[in-house]
Amino acid sequence: MKKYIRPRKRNIDEEPVREFLTNINFEVESIEQPWRHLIAYGKYQGKDAVFKLASTLKTSKGTKNEYYWNEAVNLTPQECRKNFTVPKNFASGKYKNLFYFIAQRFLSEPLIKKGSNDLSKVSENI
Numbered sequence: 001m002k003k004y005i006r007p008r009k010r011n012i013d014e015e016p017v018r019e020f021l022t023n024i025n026f027e028v029e030s031i032e033q034p035w036r037h038l039i040a041y042g043k044y045q046g047k048d049a050v051f052k053l054a055s056t057l058k059t060s061k062g063t064k065n066e067y068y069w070n071e072a073v074n075l076t077p078q079e080c081r082k083n084f085t086v087p088k089n090f091a092s093g094k095y096k097n098l099f100y101f102i103a104q105r106f107l108s109e110p111l112i113k114k115g116s117n118d119l120s121k122v123s124e125n126i
Contacts, residue, residue: 010055012038017053020095026051026102037063044090044102053100060099067092067101 014031017038021028027043036059040051054060073086087103094100 012053012055014038017095021051024091041105047090048105048107049090049102050087050105051100051102053095054098057097063099063101067099067103070101070103 012033014033017040018028018031021040021042025045026040026049028040029042031038031040033039033055036055038053038055040053041049042051043049044051052063052066054063067089070086070089073081073084074088087106090102090104092099092101
């Protein structure tokens with residue numbers, strides 16, 4: 001069985017990223033780096049948005065997959081996915097050779113909170 005090495009977290013200096021975001025007209029509300037991505041929340045072109053930047057080249061591949069997943073799902077007609085939605089992508093590119101994308105930000109409560117076993121909201125939406 002092939003073992004996969006868990007990519008290490010690489011801390012990214014937030015200030016240059018904040019400056020970059022300002023230059024592309026992303027209004028930053030907050031920035032955090034929980035693990036393999038630096039994530040910024042704010043507004044992009046007047047819309048609630050999230051900026052997701054891979055912290056390593058290895059992580060960039062997975063981040064591109066997430067971007068392409070959003071694209072593919074949003075190409076599927078809404079009547080074929082009535083109970084399923086993903087964010088709309090607004091933009092993507094490279095920041096210092098690392099992949100990033102900006103997508104729609106959902107401001108509603110999640111169906112399940114981290115660490116919870118309460119599936120009642122999930123079950124009623126499936």
